[in-house]
Amino acid sequence: MKIKRTGTLLMATAMTLSMGLTVSAEDSNRYPDVIRGSWYYPYVKNVSEQGLMFGYDSGEFGPEDKLTRGQFATILWRMEGSQSSENDGIFPDVEAGVFYEEAAAWANENDIITGYDDGRFGGNDNITREQVATILSRYAKMTGKTVTKGNINDFPDADQVADFALDGVADAVGSGWITGDNGNINPQGEVVRAVSATMIARYSSDFIPSVFETMPEKYVFSSGAGGWATQMTLADDGTFAGQFYDSDMGDQGSNYPNGTVYICDFSGKFTQPEKVNDYTYKMSLESIEQEKEEGEVEYRDGIRYIYSSPYGFDDADEFYIYTSSAPISELPEDFLSWVYGSQNMTTLPCYGIYNAGGKLGFVSGY
Numbered sequence: 001m002k003i004k005r006t007g008t009l010l011m012a013t014a015m016t017l018s019m020g021l022t023v024s025a026e027d028s029n030r031y032p033d034v035i036r037g038s039w040y041y042p043y044v045k046n047v048s049e050q051g052l053m054f055g056y057d058s059g060e061f062g063p064e065d066k067l068t069r070g071q072f073a074t075i076l077w078r079m080e081g082s083q084s085s086e087n088d089g090i091f092p093d094v095e096a097g098v099f100y101e102e103a104a105a106w107a108n109e110n111d112i113i114t115g116y117d118d119g120r121f122g123g124n125d126n127i128t129r130e131q132v133a134t135i136l137s138r139y140a141k142m143t144g145k146t147v148t149k150g151n152i153n154d155f156p157d158a159d160q161v162a163d164f165a166l167d168g169v170a171d172a173v174g175s176g177w178i179t180g181d182n183g184n185i186n187p188q189g190e191v192v193r194a195v196s197a198t199m200i201a202r203y204s205s206d207f208i209p210s211v212f213e214t215m216p217e218k219y220v221f222s223s224g225a226g227g228w229a230t231q232m233t234l235a236d237d238g239t240f241a242g243q244f245y246d247s248d249m250g251d252q253g254s255n256y257p258n259g260t261v262y263i264c265d266f267s268g269k270f271t272q273p274e275k276v277n278d279y280t281y282k283m284s285l286e287s288i289e290q291e292k293e294e295g296e297v298e299y300r301d302g303i304r305y306i307y308s309s310p311y312g313f314d315d316a317d318e319f320y321i322y323t324s325s326a327p328i329s330e331l332p333e334d335f336l337s338w339v340y341g342s343q344n345m346t347t348l349p350c351y352g353i354y355n356a357g358g359k360l361g362f363v364s365g366y
Helices: 010-020 025-030 041-048 071-080 101-109 129-143 163-174 193-205
Strands: 218-222 229-234 240-248 259-272 274-277 278-291 297-300 301-307 317-322 351-357 360-363
Touching: 041 193, 071 101, 071 129, 071 193, 129 163, 129 193
Parallel strands: 259 301
Antiparallel strands: 218 229, 218 360, 229 240, 240 259, 259 278, 274 278, 278 317, 297 301, 317 351, 351 360
């Protein structure tokens, strides 16, 4: 593929992509504690963009923090447009002015959360997986959402599901809102915010993450010995930006006593990947552009800069993504030659992007 030239400052783009910034709903993939490559990243991004879950005042999302019944009621209440209710004061333990007051009243009025047997709402209690399943099932019935009844007996801990939750857990399993916790339902397990985001994304939008959203951001193709390197930052939509860098400090002249540097700032986009097997995806290079014309020369601070093409994209027509834990024995030797220590591995410790035409490989950190 021919590499095009662009006049934009692409390294600034790459730096912006890699920085952890305070978030808004529009920039929901920038919670500093929600890193691209974490299993919950695309789900947190999805619910943030929908305006259903937000981070703390500190800017963090708190993926491992427990979720309370009041917080979960508030999420569903937001999904219904924060409707008002005539049912205020129904729960003796819901104080006036507490953040989930209206959500609790709305949930009770619509028979979504009816409270405990003793009449309490339990807004500050950590919510369990079977409670979430039951609440989502009731909410689906209220809104007319189509559900699929699953067989909870496919799970070894099905007998641990409380009687009140049997119907709701079956709906949640069959509809894909809950896919299991290490092979179990774990009905009494307390739900953290990352898991809640996942369940809500699956429920609200039948969300399935794109491959790019599940991958780490940063990739390197290098000599592995501190010499030349091509660094690439990959975005959620398959666009990327990066820089190739190499130096020869011994290549000097009167205008460049501090040596010579070969450099290329570039950006581009991959096509949407197609699944090959459980650990391999195939894609193509849709476009690539570089900031400076190849062969252009500049002199700055006693250094000669020679602009080159982005090494790693030679003969770049067909690319393969290899996911973490891919079997080493089933990966191409040409790719593994760029994975340091692969001869001592049984599974890939990182994500890889393999340029099959050029027989060149980028890897994420490991």
